[in-house]
Amino acid sequence: MRLYAAVLVRGFRRYATYRTATLAGVFTNTVFGFVIAYTYIALWRVRPHLGGYDLGQAVTFVWLGQAMLMTTALFGGFEAELIDRIRSGDVATDLYRPADLQLWWLARDIGRAGFHLLGRGVLPMAAGGLFFPLVWPASPGVWAAFLLAVALGVVISFALRYLVALAAFWLLDGTGIVLLASLAAIFFSGMLLPLTVFPGALGVLARALPWSALLQVPADVYLGRDTGARLASALGFQAVWAVVLLGAGRLVQSAATRRVVVQGG
Amino acid sequence: MGTQALIRFEDVEKVFQVRRKAGRLRRERHEVRAVDGISFEVPRGEMVGYIGPNGAGKSTSVKMLTGILMPSAGRVTVAGIDPSRERLRLARRIGVVFGQRTTLWWDLPLRDSYELVRRMYRVPDARYRANLDRCVELLDLADLLDVPVRQLSLGQRMRGDIAAALLPDPEVLYLDEPTIGLDVISKAKVRDFLREVNAEHGTTVLLTTHDLTDIEQLCRRVMVIDHGRLVYDGGLAGLHAIGDSERVLVVDFDRELPPVEVDGVRSVRVEGPRQWLRFPASASAAPLVARLAARYPLVDLSVREPAIEDVIGRMCAGSQGL
Numbered sequence: 001m002r003l004y005a006a007v008l009v010r011g012f013r014r015y016a017t018y019r020t021a022t023l024a025g026v027f028t029n030t031v032f033g034f035v036i037a038y039t040y041i042a043l044w045r046v047r048p049h050l051g052g053y054d055l056g057q058a059v060t061f062v063w064l065g066q067a068m069l070m071t072t073a074l075f076g077g078f079e080a081e082l083i084d085r086i087r088s089g090d091v092a093t094d095l096y097r098p099a100d101l102q103l104w105w106l107a108r109d110i111g112r113a114g115f116h117l118l119g120r121g122v123l124p125m126a127a128g129g130l131f132f133p134l135v136w137p138a139s140p141g142v143w144a145a146f147l148l149a150v151a152l153g154v155v156i157s158f159a160l161r162y163l164v165a166l167a168a169f170w171l172l173d174g175t176g177i178v179l180l181a182s183l184a185a186i187f188f189s190g191m192l193l194p195l196t197v198f199p200g201a202l203g204v205l206a207r208a209l210p211w212s213a214l215l216q217v218p219a220d221v222y223l224g225r226d227t228g229a230r231l232a233s234a235l236g237f238q239a240v241w242a243v244v245l246l247g248a249g250r251l252v253q254s255a256a257t258r259r260v261v262v263q264g265g
Numbered sequence: 266m267g268t269q270a271l272i273r274f275e276d277v278e279k280v281f282q283v284r285r286k287a288g289r290l291r292r293e294r295h296e297v298r299a300v301d302g303i304s305f306e307v308p309r310g311e312m313v314g315y316i317g318p319n320g321a322g323k324s325t326s327v328k329m330l331t332g333i334l335m336p337s338a339g340r341v342t343v344a345g346i347d348p349s350r351e352r353l354r355l356a357r358r359i360g361v362v363f364g365q366r367t368t369l370w371w372d373l374p375l376r377d378s379y380e381l382v383r384r385m386y387r388v389p390d391a392r393y394r395a396n397l398d399r400c401v402e403l404l405d406l407a408d409l410l411d412v413p414v415r416q417l418s419l420g421q422r423m424r425g426d427i428a429a430a431l432l433p434d435p436e437v438l439y440l441d442e443p444t445i446g447l448d449v450i451s452k453a454k455v456r457d458f459l460r461e462v463n464a465e466h467g468t469t470v471l472l473t474t475h476d477l478t479d480i481e482q483l484c485r486r487v488m489v490i491d492h493g494r495l496v497y498d499g500g501l502a503g504l505h506a507i508g509d510s511e512r513v514l515v516v517d518f519d520r521e522l523p524p525v526e527v528d529g530v531r532s533v534r535v536e537g538p539r540q541w542l543r544f545p546a547s548a549s550a551a552p553l554v555a556r557l558a559a560r561y562p563l564v565d566l567s568v569r570e571p572a573i574e575d576v577i578g579r580m581c582a583g584s585q586g587l
């Protein structure tokens with residue numbers, strides 16, 4: 001376990017060295033925050049209480065999205081590197097080391113997410129708070145529940161992308177599926193519009209898919225919409241997806257390993 | 266040998282099924298026999314060369330020794346372990362360097378990758394520090410430890426990878442082209458380092474390379490494989506005998522002479538008082554020299570060994586060469 005803790009620390013540190021890139025990213029998130037916030041304001045003026053959010057909650061949702069965009073890696077992250085290693089065959093060298101491939105990359109990604117939460121999350125949220133009347137959690141308990149929901153979101157995001165990366169063992173070209181996964185993440189996480197806005201079957205489906213754990217669930221926890229039993233079921237929903245997807249990753253990983261070991265990749 | 270052998274290959278085969286395009290839609294299956302029935306044993310503490318032309322099956326053999334490839338037939342044993350069955354148990358006892366690949370973390374300084382190696386292999390602190398110091402000194406890494414791996418040159422990265430493989434004190438070290446792309450100075454450093462590791466720690470080393478100087482300087486025993494088969498296993502000297510190569514005796518007389526006529530040598534070139542005489546590599550030079558000295562006014566002489574490349578090239582005739 002100390003190995004993976006060390007990997008996690010280095011995953012964090014790897015990003016911490018790029019200060020200018022981080023500042024540029026914060027600037028971009030803030031600009032997008034403004035653009036989308038004004039769009040939401042226009043929309044909510046026409047349709048108050050759209051999706052069950054009042055105006056303040058809707059604008060807060062926007063800034064939460066900007067703050068968590070990088071943390072839950074909606075645009076993707078480590079996959080490109082792992083896919084490269086798979087395609088070049090370098091991944092074989094990962095297999096004779098006494099470390100678990102999935103845990104290794106998970107630790108790295110949690111380290112990265114930790115950095116992005118601080119480096120790319122706090123400042124845009126603060127900027128949003130300066131210019132818009134944002135909703136702030138009422139109690140430390142809500143903050144704690146929110147952080148837990150974010151952590152679970154990070155794990156689910158990792159588990160989904162790990163599956164996507166492992167597809168490179170079978171597909172000749174991984175770019176298509178990476179793009180598809182990224183689009184799915186942006187739409188089904190609630191990044192474009194809160195999932196509560198979608199009516200009927202689409203809404204039900206969107207809220208049941210694992211991507212909703214990347215933004216929709218943490219945002220509702222933050223906004224205090226989920227308390228008590230609803231909070232427990234929201235976190236439970238995330239935990240179940242995390243376990244299922246990590247488990248699927250392990251199965252696919254052992255199939256991929258078998259393929260490499262028996263057939264030579 | 267018996268129990269002494271640390272590495273054992275018994276009639277090992279590796280057959281790859283490959284599908285090739287044959288026409289527009291049709292795909293043809295065919296087999297590549299990358300390793301085609303190889304047997305050998307390497308006792309603990311030995312340093313052996315594993316050489317052969319491109320595509321001979323060297324890397325495939327090394328992969329089976331690490332457990333990342335399962336043999337199609339036959340049996341591989343390393344330190345009493347079947348590598349592909351118990352890959353992770355074996356992993357703690359072997360070091361591997363694939364010259365073409367890196368195990369280092371691309372974005373981080375070398376030092377960080379080494380820290381992770383220490384944790385991964387649970388190297389005790391004192392041991393780790395001693396090993397790191399030794400690697401840093403012998404492989405000249407002092408200025409590189411804090412440089413991100415992606416900024417290292419090929420030769421620097423390779424030295425970094427070799428150090429990473431040796432930090433956990435492996436019993437066995439497999440090196441697949443560890444000097445590929447290195448300059449003369451780096452090559453010399455790597456060779457000195459490997460010699461020292463082998464001598465001091467008794468680390469068993471299996472070395473694959475296309476640079477036969479590596480082999481000549483490091484290995485007393487060499488295995489030559491070609492088309493997946495072992496075509497030679499023995500000392501470097503014996504390689505010459507098998508390849509029926511010739512050595513050259515360069516002699517200086519005190520004056521210009523016609524080509525010498527002595528049993529067992531052939532004069533192939535005359536340049537003033539100097540002559541080049543060929544004789545079988547397996548023959549001893551001393552009696553020849555005695556015979557020459559008895560009949561000719563000999564002033565000076567030297568013996569030139571045949572280039573090992575030539576020998577192996579002849580042995581693997583038909584392949585692309587080394």
Ligand SMILES: Nc1ncnc2c1ncn2[C@@H]1O[C@H](COP(=O)(O)OP(=O)(O)OP(=O)(O)O)[C@@H](O)[C@H]1O
Binds near residue numbers: 320326
């Ligand atoms: N995964 C694979 N699938 C199909 N064929 C393979 C695979 N790996 C190796 N081969 C084939 O097996 C043969 C032996 O390859 P190998 O890499 O062992 O050669 P090598 O001796 O290391 O050559 P080189 O000196 O070029 O590194 C080659 O014909 C190669 O094309």
Ligand SMILES: [Mg+2]
Binds near residue numbers: 323324325441
């Ligand atoms: Mg090779």
